[in-house]
Amino acid sequence: MTLVTARPVAPARVRSRRRRLRPRRPIRFGFLVGPALLLAFWAGGSASGLLDPRFLSPPWTVVTTAGELVASGRLQEHLLASVQRVGLGLAIGVPLGTLLALVSGLSRWGEAVIDGPIQIKRAIPALAMMPLLILWLGIGEVMKVTVITLGVLVPIYIHTHNGLRGIDSRYVELAETVDLRRGTFVRKVILPGAQPGFLLGMRFAVMTAWLYLVVAELINSTTGIGYMMDLARTYGQTDVILVGIVLYGLLGLFSDAAVRLVERRALSWRRTLAG
């Protein structure tokens, strides 16, 4: 038998030779770095006169215009209208998309019936659907929320379905050996197994919701950020248009960050590259 004794090493000289392939620890508010750089370029371009203020107002003008819009109460009013539409569209579209993904993922007949139409819907651009939706539902809130709901439904369905189909069949086998009832099986195996897919779908869905909101609001609207921007276009107010664009951008960015936060919390069982 050989005895292996640990040779003492001076701590200062201990150095890991291992190449580190994983990214380092996450940066706090790292998601703001890219947008901040973008803002810096914009400000620099405006200050140096590279960007013509008639086509692209400088950031400070946008800020003052935003301040004026807030003071007059118009911005809040439009923002509220927009947020309500997005919220409603998500509130209907997300559960609906999840339900469809579950039915289609768990039953062959469900898949046969559901999957095709969703793929077709996916192939049709939102703008192409608008004339028909306006004919059917008018130009009111119902139409706008419907547009968003339909848009949200697709990524939720696609990613949840994909996540669900990707669940390791060994877990299904395990569920069979411990005699899980169908309801428990869905709760303990299917839903958590599909959750990473669902949350990815959620990120797409939130973005999609804001995109479809613009489409819905630029056409025949009397409230909302899109309407505010369209009105500004007729008066040639670039700064107001920019306020709208920045606002859309910020809303998208923060809703994505919110979903990612939920994702990190919900998937704490995972040990992955992202850490």
Place this chain on the structure above:
Amino acid sequence: MATDVGRLTRVQGLTRRYGERLILDHLDLEIAPGEFVALLGRSGSGKSTLLRALAGLDDDVAGDGLVEVPAQVSVVFQDARLLPWQRVLDNVVLGLDGGERRGRESLAEVGLGGRERAWPSELSGGEQQRVALARSLVREPRLLLADEPFGALDALTRIKMHGLLRRLVERHRPAVLLVTHDVDEAIALADRVLVLDSGRIAAERRLGPGSTDIRTDLLLALGVTGEGA
């Protein structure tokens, strides 16, 4: 025996084929209540196929024959097969209504008391396999099917697991069918050792005091001779 109804494990004329290949060929097997049987066999000899038939996991495989198993059967797989998104205790009591207390006891039994709230990914391979053991034993099975449950563990952990399994089986008294390719493991644990070959039980040895040459015997039945033994 009337008392054995629903407790006996019996296989008669079991045939299983994949395509044209006959894997199990009119196989007969009986396991008494509380008996510990080890199943040896070369790789690809059909050990897992037999075990899956007993576990009722082979609806999609062609074949026929009679399979009679007790009402409560538990399976331990080669991989621990814990749901990564469920904490350890939830994995143990998966599908049991209100089994929390029994789950904790079961975890304590395999030496993992206090790790109830851990995620499976936070456990070592041996610990995960112990959780899998707890999960199968908390259901008080009358038949425990184990397909190379220690195959992925290192030699030292394996020996510890043998001791643990022996103690647990003594306490809970299920019949056990343990698939392994390790002759020494079979001898260390089982009352009876079977060798599967060409789709049938080709050799059978009952272990007891004075069964010294069994190791060579079994290795011979597995086609290993001379120095290799």
